[in-house]
Amino acid sequence: MEGRLREIFWDKLSSTQELSEREKVFENIVLQEPKNKSFGDLSTNASMVLASYLKSDPLSIAETLKDKIFSLWEEIEDIAVEKPGFINFRLKDSFIKEKLKEVAIQKERYGFNQTGNGVKVHLEYVSSNPTGDLHIGHGRWGALGDTLANIYNANGYEVFREYYVNDYGTQIEKFADCVKSLYLSHFGIKMPYPSDGYPEETVSKVAGEIYQKYGDRFILRKDTKSPEVDVEGLGRKAVEIMLSNIKETLSLMGVTYDNWFYESSLYEGDRFERVVDELKQRGVVYEKDGAVWFKTSNFGDEKDRVVIRSEGNPTYFASDILYLMNKIARGFDLLIYILGADHHGYVKRLQAVAKSLGIDVKRLVIIIGQLVRIVKSGNVVKMSRRKGKTYTLKDLLKEVGKDPVRYFFCTASFDTPMDFDVDLAKQKSAKNPVYYVQYAHARIESVIEKAKSVIPENISTGPDIERLLRESNKDSSSWFVDLIENLSLDRVDFSRIQFKNSSERDLAKTVIFYPDVIYGSCRNNSPYQLVQYLYRLASEFHFFYNHYRILRNNRINIDRFILALLVRVVLRNALKILNLSAPERM
RNA sequence: GCGCUUGUAGCUCAGUUGGAUAGAGCAACGGACUUCUAAUCCGUGGGUCGGGGGUUCGAAUCCCUCCAAGCGCGCCA
Numbered sequence: 001m002e003g004r005l006r007e008i009f010w011d012k013l014s015s016t017q018e019l020s021e022r023e024k025v026f027e028n029i030v031l032q033e034p035k036n037k038s039f040g041d042l043s044t045n046a047s048m049v050l051a052s053y054l055k056s057d058p059l060s061i062a063e064t065l066k067d068k069i070f071s072l073w074e075e076i077e078d079i080a081v082e083k084p085g086f087i088n089f090r091l092k093d094s095f096i097k098e099k100l101k102e103v104a105i106q107k108e109r110y111g112f113n114q115t116g117n118g119v120k121v122h123l124e125y126v127s128s129n130p131t132g133d134l135h136i137g138h139g140r141w142g143a144l145g146d147t148l149a150n151i152y153n154a155n156g157y158e159v160f161r162e163y164y165v166n167d168y169g170t171q172i173e174k175f176a177d178c179v180k181s182l183y184l185s186h187f188g189i190k191m192p193y194p195s196d197g198y199p200e201e202t203v204s205k206v207a208g209e210i211y212q213k214y215g216d217r218f219i220l221r222k223d224t225k226s227p228e229v230d231v232e233g234l235g236r237k238a239v240e241i242m243l244s245n246i247k248e249t250l251s252l253m254g255v256t257y258d259n260w261f262y263e264s265s266l267y268e269g270d271r272f273e274r275v276v277d278e279l280k281q282r283g284v285v286y287e288k289d290g291a292v293w294f295k296t297s298n299f300g301d302e303k304d305r306v307v308i309r310s311e312g313n314p315t316y317f318a319s320d321i322l323y324l325m326n327k328i329a330r331g332f333d334l335l336i337y338i339l340g341a342d343h344h345g346y347v348k349r350l351q352a353v354a355k356s357l358g359i360d361v362k363r364l365v366i367i368i369g370q371l372v373r374i375v376k377s378g379n380v381v382k383m384s385r386r387k388g389k390t391y392t393l394k395d396l397l398k399e400v401g402k403d404p405v406r407y408f409f410c411t412a413s414f415d416t417p418m419d420f421d422v423d424l425a426k427q428k429s430a431k432n433p434v435y436y437v438q439y440a441h442a443r444i445e446s447v448i449e450k451a452k453s454v455i456p457e458n459i460s461t462g463p464d465i466e467r468l469l470r471e472s473n474k475d476s477s478s479w480f481v482d483l484i485e486n487l488s489l490d491r492v493d494f495s496r497i498q499f500k501n502s503s504e505r506d507l508a509k510t511v512i513f514y515p516d517v518i519y520g521s522c523r524n525n526s527p528y529q530l531v532q533y534l535y536r537l538a539s540e541f542h543f544f545y546n547h548y549r550i551l552r553n554n555r556i557n558i559d560r561f562i563l564a565l566l567v568r569v570v571l572r573n574a575l576k577i578l579n580l581s582a583p584e585r586m
Numbered sequence: 587g588c589g590c591u592u593g594u595a596g597c598u599c600a601g602u603u604g605g606a607u608a609g610a611g612c613a614a615c616g617g618a619c620u621u622c623u624a625a626u627c628c629g630u631g632g633g634u635c636g637g638g639g640g641u642u643c644g645a646a647u648c649c650c651u652c653c654a655a656g657c658g659c660g661c662c663a
Contacts, residue, residue: 045605083606171663291661309661316663344590345658412599417592439625447622546627
């Protein structure tokens with residue numbers, strides 16, 4: 001769908017209108033499916049947009065466009081002008097069939113496009129501190145980030161997924177102190193636990209594990225009164241353990257990364273000093289009250305931010321700057337950040353840094369996701385990190401399972417604050433939309449399984465298939481297996497496929513709209529659009545399946561059978577992008 | 587106090603950047619298995635788009651204002 005129709009559309013439109021501000025006007029013109037099916041397959045608001053520009057009547061413009069332009073459009077069977085000025089199109093069946101053949105040819109690549117043109121995308125998501133368990137919100141960023149990466153990849157971008165590990169700075173030192181306190185307790189040494197420390201439940205697990213595995217290795221001098229401990233080594237080990245825990249949880253979700261980037265690596269050697277020098281040369285930092293400040297307020301931020309504290313150590317913001325520069329230096333064209341709403345304060349200062357360094361702000365795509373609340377038995381579960389008992393992402397994954405968790409997190413847009421109803425997601429029943437979608441796939445598999453047992457001569461169809469069977473060097477049954485296994489439809493004349501009713505045609509149309517969805521969900525950074533499409537496709541298939549037989553009386557309706565095979569292709573491709581399983585049996 | 591985000595059916599969410607009668611799913615009610623899997627399908631009911639102004643041919647969408655919720659406003663990370 002995507003390319004051809006749109007190109008023709010713009011071509012024809014622009015060739016007849018001599019518009020000086022063409023682009024501006026055209027931005028608002030859309031070619032899309034009408035809300036109401038009865039209006040046809042596609043619709044455009046072109047005449048209404050042009051009306052305001054040309055200061056003319058939309059209806060008469062619509063008539064002109066219709067007669068002079070779209071009548072020459074060979075893919076269109078029928079054009080109609082409706083009330084306010086919409087121009088509605090009905091696609092020729094032959095066009096739909098032509099597009100269906102592309103599904104069969106492209107198979108698992110169907111839906112992919114090259115609009116990204118190899119642009120290098122850096123995608124950072126989750127990046128939770130290794131000082132605690134992942135909570136539910138991280139699951140949302142994990143599912144959305146991973147899916148978005150797949151979507152960008154499907155659009156021809158070169159995607160690099162990275163997790164930023166905060167293993168540097170005061171936060172980690174504090175964490176190490178907590179671990180030290182509980183670690184020593186295993187040796188009967190009592191130390192006061194830091195009053196503002198991390199939850200003891202988490203820390204004690206880590207301390208216990210270190211004690212189990214390494215015994216007293218981190219105690220340099222055993223002296224009950226003032227023991228000397230390798231706090232740095234202890235901290236590193238603790239981070240390692242926490243991180244492996246995080247990795248384990250993410251892998252339960254199928255969330256993976258190309259690289260785990262350590263904040264501490266930003267400070268290796270004299271890297272930091274060199275960057276500070278560069279910033280000074282550029283004149284974007286200055287000293288005040290013994291600290292080094294960044295002139296973020298010159299570039300849209302509310303105020304300036306401290307980069308180096310008066311004590312001489314860098315702030316967290318310093319790492320942000322280093323990391324941003326590091327990403328650019330590694331050659332990434334587009335930097336996508338997925339951040340929780342509690343981090344929205346970063347947006348302006350990150351953009352300010354980019355501007356001050358002469359980096360086009362458009363290269364930063366900062367997605368702010370709203371937070372997730374957990375609802376159990378109708379009540380909101382409070383998520384306090386301080387209090388020991390929290391409902392973690394791992395708990396959720398163990399309770400609900402990978403597929404529903406990913407699916408649910410991807411149904412809502414980033415902007416929507418969502419309630420995750422655990423009780424609902426837990427139900428492995430008809431209520432669960434993920435099963436609904438997967439069931440559509442399982443049903444197709446089931447039909448195929450059944451069809452294999454049908455004698456190929458009983459394929460009820462036109463002469464095309466018969467010809468294929470005759471011409472085939474292989475015996476007829478192997479040809480049929482080839483059709484099923486490899487979707488070898490290249491010799492089938494698709495123009496012979498018949499739509500005997502509107503639901504078959506609708507289903508075919510939904511299949512050929514898939515590439516548009518892949519494109520749109522990328523452009524809008526909206527994985528949920530893919531999820532909604534998937535649900536719609538499944539729904540239309542279920543309707544089709546319930547109303548029309550593919551197999552009857554030991555005979556195969558080959559038109560419907562092929563359609564089902566093509567639906568299977570799209571279901572699989574979409575499920576793969578969402579990293580959900582496509583079960584053969586349920 | 588300032589800033590960001592959100593407010594659409596009983597519930598969970600869409601609404602393609604200003605367009606057609608505001609849509610899905612779940613829940614509720616009523617139907618459909620001698621059938622390729624009923625984890626399915628069909629039908630019905632359900633709305634002052636948080637409230638009020640404004641902009642224009644036309645507003646859930648843009649502007650103003652008020653209300654409500656979440657989050658952020660450190661030489662914390």
